[in-house]
Amino acid sequence: MLTVAVLISGAGSNLRALLEAARHPDFPARIVVVGADRDAEGLAHAADFGIPSFTVPFRSFPDREAWGEELGRQLEVWSPDLIVLSGLMRLLPASLVSRFAPNIINTHPAYLPEFPGAHGVRDALAAGAEQTGASVIVVDDGVDSGPILAQERVVIEPGDTESTLHDRIKPVERRLLIDVVRRIATGDLALTP
Numbered sequence: 001m002l003t004v005a006v007l008i009s010g011a012g013s014n015l016r017a018l019l020e021a022a023r024h025p026d027f028p029a030r031i032v033v034v035g036a037d038r039d040a041e042g043l044a045h046a047a048d049f050g051i052p053s054f055t056v057p058f059r060s061f062p063d064r065e066a067w068g069e070e071l072g073r074q075l076e077v078w079s080p081d082l083i084v085l086s087g088l089m090r091l092l093p094a095s096l097v098s099r100f101a102p103n104i105i106n107t108h109p110a111y112l113p114e115f116p117g118a119h120g121v122r123d124a125l126a127a128g129a130e131q132t133g134a135s136v137i138v139v140d141d142g143v144d145s146g147p148i149l150a151q152e153r154v155v156i157e158p159g160d161t162e163s164t165l166h167d168r169i170k171p172v173e174r175r176l177l178i179d180v181v182r183r184i185a186t187g188d189l190a191l192t193p
């Protein structure tokens with residue numbers, strides 16, 4: 001059984017979908033812990049499912065490196081086979097990425113390499129794109145630049161706002177994420193550095 005740690009910053013709706021999938025006895029992975037870089041609303045989902053959680057507040061550390069050190073220490077307590085960044089709005093320091101590589105994956109609300117970064121949905125709208133998408137990637141040292149594991153297009157409708165578009169992207173992200181975690185767990189999909 002693949003053990004998974006999930007890291008979040010926000011509402012955690014994708015986390016909740018993964019928790020629901022992983023609750024099914026046939027699902028080949030288990031979420032063992034949820035972590036956050038702040039007092040994230042989404043930590044409540046972990047509590048709902050009886051999953052332990054921890055917070056390593058970014059602002060309590062002098063720099064990204066020190067924060068990453070502590071995050072790594074917390075993660076290692078659980079020895080996860082896979083770490084899922086599900087709306088973690090923080091760049092991991094390279095030292096933390098190399099500690100767990102290639103077993104860190106990230107979901108992103110755009111069709112990478114288009115529109116990387118913290119505002120993937122907003123940037124697609126601002127560019128006047130006709131379509132965007134959702135991606136699941138392996139985390140490397142760059143910003144949303146790792147190998148793509150799965151992705152799918154989402155059409156931008158006239159009148160879309162950041163919020164309406166993001167609401168249509170998220171269900172696609174969830175489906176891709178759950179499928180990628182399943183394929184990693186069954187050995188269908190191998191993560192390579």
Ligand code: GAR
Nearest residue numbers: 010011012013014087107108109117
């Ligand atoms: C998701 O759309 C995720 O892809 C995005 O934050 C959202 C989190 O939603 N992450 C990024 O933009 C990372 N660059 P949630 O907290 O409701 O799951």
